Amino acid sequence: MPQAIKKNLRARIVTDSAEDGRSVPVTLRFEPAPGAEPGPGHGDIRLSFRGHPGEGIDDWVFPRELLERGLRGPVDSGDFRVWPCGRVQAVVERHNDHTVAMVQFDIAALVRFLRLTYPAATPILR
Incomplete structure (x- = not known):
């Protein structure tokens, strides 16, 4: 069974207020x-906001693709x-x-994170 891949990053909360655009750990x-043929697009990404227990922030789950x-x-x-969003950012x-x-x-x-997910879903042919 392929292993899950986990990576801690920082993200910036985008708001309409200049003071609120803070960086947060995610x-x-x-x-x-499970049970899917290995390959691109077969699996989900879970985005968790760390360090905010009790604030009611749910994990976001969406397709890797x-x-x-x-x-x-x-x-x-x-x-x-x-x-x-420009050449170096994504929203x-x-x-x-x-x-x-x-x-x-x-x-x-x-x-870098997505590259780590390929061995988890796609066998490397030699």
């Missing part, structure tokens, strides 16, 4: 889809949208009935 975790495609251009799936948005929440990442950090 954890990205990739879990290969959404994050990969969103680094190249705007994409959405369900409640989530991912899009590049992950979560929409629900009443709010939109956005976090911004360095693309380089996301690419």
Whole structure:
């Protein structure tokens, strides 16, 4: 069974207030889809906001493929949208009935994380 991949990163909360755009610790975790054929897009990413117990911040779960495609251009799936913001940043948005929440990442950090997920989902042919 392929192993889950976990990486601690920092993300910036995107708000309409200049004072609130703070950097927060987050954890990205990739879990290969159980029983799925190994390959790209087979599994979900869980984005957890660390250090905020009791604040009611739910984990965000979205397909790995959404994050990969969103680094190249705007994409959405369900409640989530991912899009590049300039050449070095990417934004992950979560929409629900009443709010939109956005976090911004360095693309380089996301690419490093995504590279780690390939061995977890795709066998390396030699």
